[in-house]
Amino acid sequence: MDIAIDHLSKSYGFQKAVDDISFTVKTGEILGFLGPNGAGKTTTMKMITGFIDIEEGDILMNGKSLRNHDMKRSIGYLPEHNPLYHDMPVVDYLEFCAALQHVPNSEIPARIKKMVKLTGLDVEKHKKIGELSKGFRQRVGLAQAMIHDPEVLILDEPTTGLDPNQIVEIRDLIRQMGKQKTVILSTHILPEVEATCDRILIINKGRIVADGTADTLRKQAQGQQVLQVKIIAPNYQEVYDQLKRLRSVASVDILDREKNRFEIQSVAELQSNENVFKLCVEKGWLLTEMIPFETKLEDIFRELTMN
Numbered sequence: 001m002d003i004a005i006d007h008l009s010k011s012y013g014f015q016k017a018v019d020d021i022s023f024t025v026k027t028g029e030i031l032g033f034l035g036p037n038g039a040g041k042t043t044t045m046k047m048i049t050g051f052i053d054i055e056e057g058d059i060l061m062n063g064k065s066l067r068n069h070d071m072k073r074s075i076g077y078l079p080e081h082n083p084l085y086h087d088m089p090v091v092d093y094l095e096f097c098a099a100l101q102h103v104p105n106s107e108i109p110a111r112i113k114k115m116v117k118l119t120g121l122d123v124e125k126h127k128k129i130g131e132l133s134k135g136f137r138q139r140v141g142l143a144q145a146m147i148h149d150p151e152v153l154i155l156d157e158p159t160t161g162l163d164p165n166q167i168v169e170i171r172d173l174i175r176q177m178g179k180q181k182t183v184i185l186s187t188h189i190l191p192e193v194e195a196t197c198d199r200i201l202i203i204n205k206g207r208i209v210a211d212g213t214a215d216t217l218r219k220q221a222q223g224q225q226v227l228q229v230k231i232i233a234p235n236y237q238e239v240y241d242q243l244k245r246l247r248s249v250a251s252v253d254i255l256d257r258e259k260n261r262f263e264i265q266s267v268a269e270l271q272s273n274e275n276v277f278k279l280c281v282e283k284g285w286l287l288t289e290m291i292p293f294e295t296k297l298e299d300i301f302r303e304l305t306m307n
């Protein structure tokens with residue numbers, strides 16, 4: 001199910017939590033929704049789910065406005081604070097959630113069986129939810145979000161408080177679900193976004209400040225290629241001088257004179273890899289290292305959200 005956010009806004013008193021944002025998410029796409037605390041992520045997700053009303057703008061699902069159509073049955077929602085009934089056994093809770101989502105009684109046992117298998121709850125399914133670890137509680141939350149086989153999944157911080165092994169397991173589960181559904185995933189764990197999401201949207205102070213793949217955002221932020229090279233030659237000064245003369249090179253810094261290590265910054269839109277290699281061949285120098293440095297997603301996030 002395709003989602004189109006059209007000039008969406010929401011205020012709390014004098015504070016604009018969401019400020020005229022627009023974006024689309026396609027079926028089979030996993031969108032990573034990033035931003036600092038208070039940026040407007042959760043408010044946006046709550047409006048998409050129908051949990052809170054739309055103030056200005058609109059949200060369209062397959063062309064249908066949420067202002068005029070109730071699309072809640074098409075959405076699975078896992079809030080940041082997973083609202084579980086700790087005194088209920090897992091199977092009873094999932095049966096209760098399926099009934100709330102109007103799953104036909106004849107189909108509920110099969111849906112529960114499928115969700116238990118998909119989320120890896122088989123061993124724990126007869127325990128009370130309060131007896132489960134945080135990781136298994138998150139699995140129960142994901143199972144309830146999917147129990148009615150929704151076309152859209154909205155996951156707000158789905159891996160909060162999980163250990164590294166549990167994060168990998170939940171990440172794999174989300175990727176598996178994302179093949180057939182539209183997924184919007186909010187998180188503060190940036191490596192998780194790169195590993196899980198097809199596209200990244202960064203929001204700050206209620207406004208979208210970046211939208212694209214991790215590679216696209218890096219290229220936009222980086223602008224210039226940075227290389228670190230180690231060149232074995234009789235005279236480091238000659239290496240330094242020759243590198244600076246290359247047409248593609250904007251600047252050269254000496255990192256270690258004794259080991260002949262240099263950092264090369266290329267001219268915008270140009271690459272220096274081939275030119276450096278050809279220079280070394282021509283001069284008979286030994287090129288032992290050539291390391292390209294990428295802008296980290298963390299650096300991009302900080303740059304876009306610090307102001």
